[in-house]
Amino acid sequence: MTALKKYARLETTGLWLPRPGEQRREVVVSFGEASLVLSDLATGLALTHWSLAALQRRNPGEKVAVYSPGPEDDAELIEISEPAMIEAIETVRSAITRRRPRRGRLRFITTGVVAAGVLLAGIFWLPDALVAHTTRVVPFVKRQQIGTTLLKEMTRFTGAPCASREGLAALDRLTTRLFGSGTVQVVILREGLAEGGSANLPGRFLLVDHRLIENYDTPEVLAGHLLAEKLRTDLSDPLARVLKGSGLTPTVTLLATGDLPAGTLRKQAAEQLQAPPVSLTDEELLAEFSRAQVSVTAYALSLDPTATATRGLIEKDPVPPARARALMPDAEWLALQNVCSR
Template sequence: MARRRKTALKKFERLESLALWRSEPDAHRREVTLSFGMSSLIITDHAERPLGHWSLATIERLNPGGSPALYAPDSEASETLEIEDNLMVEAIETVRKAIGRKRPKRGRLRLTIALSASVLIFAAVFLALPKTLRDQASRSLPSATRAEISQLIKEELWKTNGRPCSTAFSKNAISRLQERLFEPFSSNQITFVKFAGDDVWELPDGTFVVGSALVEDFDTPHVVAGFIAAAILEAERTPAIDAFVNSLRIFELIDLLTSGTVSGQAASRFALQMITAPSGLKVDDAFVDFAQEKELALSALIGAVTPLEGSSEVLNEAVNNNQAIATPIMSDGDWVALQAICEDRT
């Protein structure tokens, strides 16, 4: 049965009940404890460890009138809760109806943001903002916000390395690289900056920023293609938006989730983190498979770069056993133009 404490409804001090929680569509159901608070449903395990927070303003009923009641945190229904406790269901429905009846349509987003902010502040102060909330933030950011974040990071990178390099003659070469490495109709792009290191940085909007040394210091485009390929695989393992969200301080994260804004300080700190991170080519089985799929010349990477620890053996073995045929990425004229892309930068 539900226990009474302090809630959004005056008739209850607070409500707690058991429920069955499914963390994702394919996950098994798990018995959890629900706490009905001032602006949210708080989900905990039986050891009182937090598992999630649902804003009362956005909860959706998936089976109106059905039993047990089935709820989701939003219209995407990425998680679900099955609740049999009639008192808890009555409280949730009361709040849902009150919000739907009273709030103006134009103010819905504002109310949702305010309630979400309350949840996030509670989590930040009392629960140290669990990793699951950061993961949720990474998944929920719209493309427009990712583009704004990327632009801020770019501005910080440009302060250190200068504006992106571009010439009329190099555009075709960049297009050839993008066609070889990215999937058809991909929105990913490649841009070059004047930089002496062998770095490739992925930004939250899918842009890959490449240091010009990777084309200036080598005789074949297969070297720069190999480094970009490694960055693509690393982005699949740890997307740039995840790395950026994880770099945010608690209240910076709250600002991002509630208002969609990021401070210049946060962008500057992340850009510095990117620039100072250890560089090098990570060669593993996934890289070898990807390189062979894209018909890259693995042999071009031997001696041209200093791979990360453990990568040299994998690279040498792959070259010795590689039966795939590498194909030209671009014409000699395009390659010469790409090598000169940052020629006018000092």
């Protein structure tokens, strides 16, 4: 797109609100490949990508522009005051709008493409092959959008995620300690997950039950479940799991149009909360805990307090508790334990 190429090198700063109740954060705003990129001010690492096609302005006509990543997304916002960047974003959005087919024509084309795709898929591809192909071509930005929508749908069962400012700040530091900055987004849920459970969603979302924090005296159990859940996302693509649960037609719809049907996401939100976790071998877990330099013993005992089923992990702990370094200061752990207090 000519308009996007014109502004490829333009960047500014903005105030990013990742979630309601969280402190606004100054970030670098720039254009990516069909996306608006928000990056860490200090490191330059990308924190999130917003699809330009879905980008919405929340306050048309105001001097300071407020944008969200989608038409139904009021939780995550970015404030931009630089006139040149605002003008650039509005120019690109207008160009995208002009390029969109008319509504009736788009519906006709989409219906035809999906119908033809379903027919061809049924003839030439097995479902597993179709899912594998789709996961290869879906970009990370779209995975994030799918994960965000699933998380919103899950709030019907889980309530709003825990979001005290001090608790989330402590959680962010722990997550950075385990995985590096901007690698995953951890969401603490009040209910909906099995007690002491965890799950994952497309877009590098890790979900954990609040009792993994509140029921333990130290952060090693939480850290262990986060390491295990991240390992599951590395070994088993979360998007593939969603597509397999959705069926053939929604998968072809995503492949053909770039979107999953709203009804599919609503159904999958409930199913993903109840999905059994991917099994991990002792060898896989030990390698991951060794990489992160975290003791596996507390995690193993949280799975089986008798240690009968997890003795192999405990006996081969790469970082025995006696010489393990503290994962975070006591004050930060206390703040994290109160993350659900608001």
